[in-house]
Amino acid sequence: MTTKLSIIIPAYNAEPYLTELIERLAVQMREGVEVIVIDDGSEKRVTAKLAYLADWLRIYRQKNKGAGAARNRGIDRAKGEYIAFIDADDLVSVNYIEKILEKCEHVFDVCEMSWKSLNSQGVQFDYKLKNETDRLPNCSSCMRVFRREYIGDTRFTEIKDATEDEDFSRRLGYLESDNDFRREVITDYMYFYRTYVPNSQSKEFKDGKRKTKRVVYYFNRVTKDMKALVEQIKKDDEMNEVWLLTNHNELPELRRWCQIHTPMRMWAHYAKGEPYSGIELISVPLKADIVLYIHQIHIVGGIETFVYTFAKIMQKYFSIMYVVDIAPPEHIKKMSEVVTVVTGRKQVECETLIMLRILDKIPSNIAFKKSIQMCHACKSSPNLHIPQQCDFIVNVSEASKKSFEEEAKDATVIHNLISIPTTEPLLLVSATRIPAPDKGDNEKRMIRLAEMLNEKGIPFLWLNFSDGQLKNPPRGFHNMGLDMNAAQYFKKADYIVLLSSTEAWSYTLLEALTQNKPVLTCPFDSAYEMGVKDGVNGYILPFDMKFDVSKLLNIPKFEYSYDNNKIVEQWKKILKRKPKRSGGSMVKVRVEQAYKDLILNRCLSRGYETYMPQKRAKELEEKRLIKIIGG
Numbered sequence: 123m124t125t126k127l128s129i130i131i132p133a134y135n136a137e138p139y140l141t142e143l144i145e146r147l148a149v150q151m152r153e154g155v156e157v158i159v160i161d162d163g164s165e166k167r168v169t170a171k172l173a174y175l176a177d178w179l180r181i182y183r184q185k186n187k188g189a190g191a192a193r194n195r196g197i198d199r200a201k202g203e204y205i206a207f208i209d210a211d212d213l214v215s216v217n218y219i220e221k222i223l224e225k226c227e228h229v230f231d232v233c234e235m236s237w238k239s240l241n242s243q244g245v246q247f248d249y250k251l252k253n254e255t256d257r258l259p260n261c262s263s264c265m266r267v268f269r270r271e272y273i274g275d276t277r278f279t280e281i282k283d284a285t286e287d288e289d290f291s292r293r294l295g296y297l298e299s300d301n302d303f304r305r306e307v308i309t310d311y312m313y314f315y316r317t318y319v320p321n322s323q324s325k326e327f328k329d330g331k332r333k334t335k336r337v338v339y340y341f342n343r344v345t346k347d348m349k350a351l352v353e354q355i356k357k358d359d360e361m362n363e364v365w366l367l368t369n370h371n372e373l374p375e376l377r378r379w380c381q382i383h384t385p386m387r388m389w390a391h392y393a394k395g396e397p398y399s400g401i402e403l404i405s406v407p408l409k410a411d412i413v414l415y416i417h418q419i420h421i422v423g424g425i426e427t428f429v430y431t432f433a434k435i436m437q438k439y440f441s442i443m444y445v446v447d448i449a450p451p452e453h454i455k456k457m458s459e460v461v462t463v464v465t466g467r468k469q470v471e472c473e474t475l476i477m478l479r480i481l482d483k484i485p486s487n488i489a490f491k492k493s494i495q496m497c498h499a500c501k502s503s504p505n506l507h508i509p510q511q512c513d514f515i516v517n518v519s520e521a522s523k524k525s526f527e528e529e530a531k532d533a534t535v536i537h538n539l540i541s542i543p544t545t546e547p548l549l550l551v552s553a554t555r556i557p558a559p560d561k562g563d564n565e566k567r568m569i570r571l572a573e574m575l576n577e578k579g580i581p582f583l584w585l586n587f588s589d590g591q592l593k594n595p596p597r598g599f600h601n602m603g604l605d606m607n608a609a610q611y612f613k614k615a616d617y618i619v620l621l622s623s624t625e626a627w628s629y630t631l632l633e634a635l636t637q638n639k640p641v642l643t644c645p646f647d648s649a650y651e652m653g654v655k656d657g658v659n660g661y662i663l664p665f666d667m668k669f670d671v672s673k674l675l676n677i678p679k680f681e682y683s684y685d686n687n688k689i690v691e692q693w694k695k696i697l698k699r700k701p702k703r704s705g706g707s708m709v710k711v712r713v714e715q716a717y718k719d720l721i722l723n724r725c726l727s728r729g730y731e732t733y734m735p736q737k738r739a740k741e742l743e744e745k746r747l748i749k750i751i752g753g
Contacts, residue, residue: 123153123154124203125200125201125203126202127154127155127156127202127206127219127267128155128205129147129157129158129206130158130200130205130207131143131160132160132162132192133164133168133192134164134186134192134210135164136210136211137168139210139211139212140168140211143208143214144157144159146213147214147218150216151178152219152220155219156177156201157178158200159179159180159181159182159210160184160196161182161184162191163185168183180199182199187280188280189209189286190279190282190286191280193207194277200270203269204269204270205267205268205269206222206264206267206268207263207264208313212314212315212316213240214312215310218312218313221235221310221312222267222312225308229269229304230304230305230306231268231272232266232296232305232306233305234251234257234258234266234306234307235266236249236251236308236309236310236311237249238311239314240314240316240317241316245317246317250309250311251309252309253309254307255307256307261287261290261291261292262287263290263291264315272303273294276290276293282334283333283334284324284327284363285363288363289363292380298377328404334361334363335361335362335363335406336362336364336389336390336392337362337363337393338393339364339367339380339393340366340367340385340396340398340400341366341395342368342369343370344370345370346372346373349373351373352373354394355376355379355380358380365381365382365383367400367401368384369384369385385398386400388400390402390403391406407470407471407489408462408469409441409471410440410442410472411440411697412440412476413445413470413472413476414429414432414442414443414476414478415445415446415475415476415484415485415488416446417447417481418446418447419446419453424498424538425498426453427538428478428496429478430457430460430541431538431540431541432539433460433461434541435539437461439694440697442461442462443461444457444462445463445485446463447465447466447485468487469487470487471488472488472489472490474490475488475493477495477496478498479498480507480508483509484512484722486726486730489732490733492514493511493512494512494515494696494697495508495514495515495516496516497518497522498518498522500521500525500526507526508530508533511722513701514533514534514699516533516534516535516536516696517534517535518536519535519537520535523535534696536693537689539693546581547581547582548575548581548582549582549614549615550584550585550616550617550642551586551587551612551619552568552586552587552618552620552630553588554620554622554630556590557590561622561624562622567644568586569595570667571621571642572595572596572597574667575674576597580672580675581598583598583600584599584600586599586600586601587603587604587611588601588603588604589603591603612633612639613637613639615639616640617641617660617674618634618641618660619641619642620643620644625648626648627652628649628652631643632652635652635654640659641659641660642674643662644663645664645665649662707753708736710731710732710733710753711731711733711734711750712748712749713729713748714749715746715747716728717747721738736750
């Protein structure tokens with residue numbers, strides 16, 4: 123028999139709600155209906171009672187990828203002419219399937235259904251459709267049934283980890299009243315939304331615990347000359363849910379990248395545009411792979427040098443945040459050039475906390491899964507001790523480890539990194555016509571190369587000789603005007619630059635090569651014909667400018683040998699290593715009753731969330747001091 127309806131249920135740690143939902147669907151099952159459950163990497167594998175393991179129920183398990191990816195897999199597996207989505211922690215009416223199949227007798231693209239809140243906790247919703255012309259104001263796909271052909275190749279975003287429905291609705295266009303598609307309406311309540319589920323996606327999204335955030339723009343009037351706003355909102359929409367609140371909009375194309383609404387009160391993680399008092403800003407916890415923490419630091423010293431060098435080198439491999447309570451402005455400025463610097467008591471979350479000084483206590487505003495205690499000192503006093511509460515201890519030398527004896531017996535020795543010096547600023551010279559449409563994207567490549575050098579912190583001076591000028595040139599690029607003797611500057615240059623899409627025969631390259639000056643050029647045929655060899659007499663840069671710009675540097679050679687790469691690998695190894703604890707793996711907990719934690723040596727307030735060994739967490743949970751809320 124042909125499958126008429128496919129019901130797709132993405133599920134992640136959704137018990138016991140999922141069982142209740144399957145039971146509700148089982149008693150109303152009909153021929154031509156299938157239920158597809160996508161277990162999105164639940165900690166406890168999704169199963170079903172044997173009584174329900176029938177032809178109409180299929181369960182697929184995948185690694186945790188989010189609701190969007192789970193729904194997409196369900197769509198790809200579905201056989202039905204029509205597709206419905208149900209979230210595993212919600213519920214449907216006792217005649218949900220019957221009512222949908224009745225509507226399927228009429229060909230429709232989208233069928234909307236009345237819905238309301240299931241329980242009394244949290245914000246209450248009640249959307250009762252009154253007639254066939256009434257419409258739902260919300261974007262949720264769960265309150266709608268879609269014809270498979272209407273969905274076509276459109277799929278849910280797998281980049282965002284929240285608000286997948288909002289993105290899906292804009293790309294399909296089912297919220298737009300002027301779009302040409304066939305609609306049906308079920309006025310009875312068909313869907314019941316559970317308004318309060320601990321650690322639900324919607325709650326985590328609002329609390330700022332998801333990568334996806336809500337960005338709200340406000341402009342009283344959006345006019346045609348505000349074209350730059352399209353690119354700004356388009357960029358924000360890549361990862362976030364974007365709203366535009368305005369009384370007047372002359373850029374209808376914005377509807378593809380955001381929801382547009384008249385000004386109203388709403389919450390947001392970030393507010394942009396004109397000032398507007400109706401936006402309630404939600405504080406977002408700062409996040410990073412690694413947090414370097416120190417209570418107080420000075421301008422000059424061993425730890426000061428370590429912090430800067432470590433952050434500068436290791437930020438290539440991890441996202442790093444530097445948290446300091448007391449520091450000179452000069453130090454803050456220097457560190458801000460390398461990583462994000464946090465002062466004050468802002469909430470911070472990270473995978474690994476690195477304590478920089480053994481005299482400091484772990485700060486209460488930093489939540490972490492793993493911790494490392496650095497020891498930059500030798501034991502110069504009987505009262506000097508290495509704290510033992512961290513997962514790992516790292517001494518900067520064998521001498522340091524040896525001086526602390528028993529306290530450092532399990533410590534790892536990692537020597538301090540050193541910043542490898544680079545050459546003097548590069549001198550780049552070019553003699554390129556501007557504008558030069560016959561040379562393709564030459565100007566764009568020149569701008570991009572200068573930006574790449576700046577992004578990498580590579581100092582350079584670029585002189586371009588032309589009768590035209592590059593508008594708004596990047597830092598380091600200089601328009602020199604027209605000079606018939608520009609070739610004399612070639613003798614001083616580190617590189618001669620020509621980034622055309624094509625050249626029949628280039629005198630710029632020819633003059634550079636005959637003066638034994640390396641060139642930077644693109645892979646057009648005549649460059650090879652002229653004898654340009656990548657890495658031999660210059661560099662052949664790809665047309666899309668995607669390459670490691672650091673290769674343009676000439677690193678000086680020294681008699682002193684220092685294996686920087688080995689140290690990087692040591693750090694990478696310990697940062698990726700799982701902690702070894704007698705108390706078992708780490709679990710996430712929430713403090714239910716304020717108490718002083720003797721192991722952490724600080725008072726924990728009610729509602730504070732952190733990680734601790736599973737064995738200890740269970741002991742404290744039995745005392746009703748904390749509650750285990752996740753792995």
